[in-house]
Amino acid sequence: NAGVMQNPRHLVRRRGQEARLRCSPMKGHSHVYWYRQLPEEGLKFMVYLQKENIIDESGMPKERFSAEFPKEGPSILRIQQVVRGDSAAYFCASSPTDAGNYEQYFGPGTRLTVT
């Protein structure tokens, strides 16, 4: 059973460009979470999605950031007009739908560098 997949693993963008980060959850998982880890800092929750629904976006910056998890295909975290402060590791996690089984399984992350 393949784990959570994220691509690209490394992404370089110039200031003002758009960044698209993709996350494919584990097979059978329909809950996806995005976390951000700034350099030398801890992991911070950004957004929690189920298929076609945003459940909790309390950690998302108010501007330039958006996330989706369509019925088909991976979850996408989109950052518009990137700035240097967006440089970070972005981790996606997924969890299964079984009631009472709420461990989150993390992907390897996408390291975004804004130049």
Add this chain to the structure above:
Amino acid sequence: DAKTTQPPSMDCAEGRAANLPCNHSTISGNEYVYWYRQIHSQGPQYIIHGLKNNETNEMASLIITEDRKSSTLILPHATLRDTAVYYCIVRVAGGATNKLIFGTGTLLAVQP
């Protein structure tokens, strides 16, 4: 979610047991204790979780005190590959949001 307190760093000799403490004195009755770890530059890895009974799996054991105000994660035979930041997190399982709130964790350094 309740706040947790962990020592910032610990050392352990290879082959010995690593005992990582966590205080969660404000934990609620319906909150679980979860442990994750993050090996350098990798995604966090789930280790174990429990409510009030001690738990054991192939990776570790979790000992929760009777009053649930603290817990200890035990790696029975630490190896160099167990060097990582270990996070103790308390959260309601199955709540309206399943987000994990990571603190600063404990950096465990396993020494040869």
